[in-house]
Amino acid sequence: MTDSIPNGLEGNTKSNAKSSTKDAFVGVFDSGIGGISVLKRLVTELPYERFIFYGDSAHAPYGSKTPQQVQALSGAITDTFVDEGAKAIVIACNTATAAAAQMLRERYPQLPIVGVEPALKPAALAHSQGRIIVMATARTLSLSKFLRLEAQWGATSQIIPIAGTGIVELIEAGKANSPQMHDLLEKLIGQYRGTVDAVVLGCTHYPFITSQIRAVLGNVDFYDGGTGVAQQLHRLLKTEDLLAQEPAAPFDTPLDQVEFRSSIVGSQEIELYKEFFLTPIEAC
Numbered sequence: 001m002t003d004s005i006p007n008g009l010e011g012n013t014k015s016n017a018k019s020s021t022k023d024a025f026v027g028v029f030d031s032g033i034g035g036i037s038v039l040k041r042l043v044t045e046l047p048y049e050r051f052i053f054y055g056d057s058a059h060a061p062y063g064s065k066t067p068q069q070v071q072a073l074s075g076a077i078t079d080t081f082v083d084e085g086a087k088a089i090v091i092a093c094n095t096a097t098a099a100a101a102q103m104l105r106e107r108y109p110q111l112p113i114v115g116v117e118p119a120l121k122p123a124a125l126a127h128s129q130g131r132i133i134v135m136a137t138a139r140t141l142s143l144s145k146f147l148r149l150e151a152q153w154g155a156t157s158q159i160i161p162i163a164g165t166g167i168v169e170l171i172e173a174g175k176a177n178s179p180q181m182h183d184l185l186e187k188l189i190g191q192y193r194g195t196v197d198a199v200v201l202g203c204t205h206y207p208f209i210t211s212q213i214r215a216v217l218g219n220v221d222f223y224d225g226g227t228g229v230a231q232q233l234h235r236l237l238k239t240e241d242l243l244a245q246e247p248a249a250p251f252d253t254p255l256d257q258v259e260f261r262s263s264i265v266g267s268q269e270i271e272l273y274k275e276f277f278l279t280p281i282e283a284c
Contacts, residue, residue, distance in 0.1 A: 022244050025050040025259075026233070027081030028090040029074070032060035032172050034205030035092030036276045038116060038226045042090065043254045045230035046237070048244040051258045052081065053092075055273055058263035061168035063137020063203070067099040070139075074100035075107070087242050088112040090233060092204050094136060094225075098143040112236040118146060118202035119223040124153035126221065127197045131158045133189060133220075135213075136202025138163040146202070160196065162188055164203060171205045174272060181209060185216045194218045207281045222282060 026046075028039050032055045039053050054077055056062075062070050074096045078089055089104065089111060091097045097115030105113050118140070123132050140146055141161045150159050165188075170181050196217060201207055201224040210222050237243045251257050255277060262269040 021087065022242055023050075024085050024087035024242075025052050026088045026090060027052050027054070027078070027084075027086040028092050029054040029056065029077045029081075029096075030091075030093040030204055031055075031062040031073075031096065032057035032168065032205070033208075033273065033276050034168065034171070034203060036273060037204050037207040037224070037281055038090065038092035038229055039258065040254075040277060040281060041226040041230040042233065043257050045227075045234050046244070047251070047254075047257070048246050049237075049257065050244070052084075052086070052261065053258055053273070054081075054261045054263075055269070056263045057172055057269060060172050061137060062093060062095040062099075063139040063168065065095075065139070067139075067143070070096055070099040071103050074104060078104050078108070078113075082108060082111065086111075088114070088233060088237060090229060091115040092229070094118060094140045094202050094204065095143075098140055098145040112233070112240060112242070114229055114233045114236065116204060116225040116229050118149060118200050119225045119228065120146075120149045120153050120159070120200050123198045123200050123221070123223040124157045124159075126223075128156050130197035131160065131192075131195060132198045132200060133160045133162055133192060133196050133217075134200040134202050135162045135164045135167075135189070135206055136200075137168070138165060140202055160192065164188060164206065167209070168203065168205050171208060176208050177212065181212055182215065185209075185212055189213070190216055192217060196220055198223060200224070208276065208279065210282045227283075 026049055028051055059073055091101055094116055101115040118134055141163055166184050175181055198221040207224050260270045260273045
């Protein structure tokens with residue numbers, strides 16, 4: 001399996017974005033299921049917009065790949081969205097944001113592109129002098145974007161980076177609520193039970209396992225970047241006069257706003273995406 005071009009995206013190498021209109025769609029992508037946690041916030045914030053969500057589950061997790069591989073995968077997906085007339089792009093993946101956002105903005109300077117990053121700032125402001133776990137992929141924790149955040153906010157709070165190795169794979173396999181997930185979390189963070197104030201969910205997959213994390217750590221506050229991404233996209237679309245108008249025939253349900261696609265061929269993966277989209281997540 002190649003790590004350069006996701007399934008169904010071969011040949012999309014255009015470098016100039018088409019002119020966008022208010023009724024065009026917003027392209028959202030992630031290495032897999034995790035970005036659906038951001039998509040849920042987007043749909044809530046922007047109830048008149050249409051979204052196409054692409055989950056690159058065939059190449060999940062991005063956190064185990066090199067920055068160059070993540071850039072190639074992210075570039076191919078974004079090229080396809082642009083070729084189809086997207087008016088904006090949301091990178092619903094912390095690792096892809098850190099590795100590829102700047103490259104994509106340089107490739108498409110006229111296109112609103114919003115990424116997600118660990119919500120360490122609000123956590124540190126709310127828990128000054130507190131202990132804060134940052135759970136993310138090893139790749140996210142190693143890149144300069146996070147290291148700058150850690151240096152900035154580590155002066156007032158104790159930051160504990162935890163690489164969530166294995167978590168994404170279990171969620172992608174539909175085992176978010178499994179005994180295997182509980183055992184893995186015990187191994188990764190069990191030693192901090194009752195001793196931390198907050199957890200920053202630095203991977204968009206992790207909002208789907210907050211109850212399991214709390215079962216291991218005890219009562220903690222959670223922070224993720226999904227709401228901030230939705231608010232930033234709203235601001236950018238309004239600034240660029242690209243906000244969709246209320247349709248004559250409103251969407252019956254939030255699910256009707258979204259077209260789901262995956263690099264794994266077959267309806268079973270799409271049905272899994274829809275199941276996660278309909279799964280409630282904790283407000284962070």
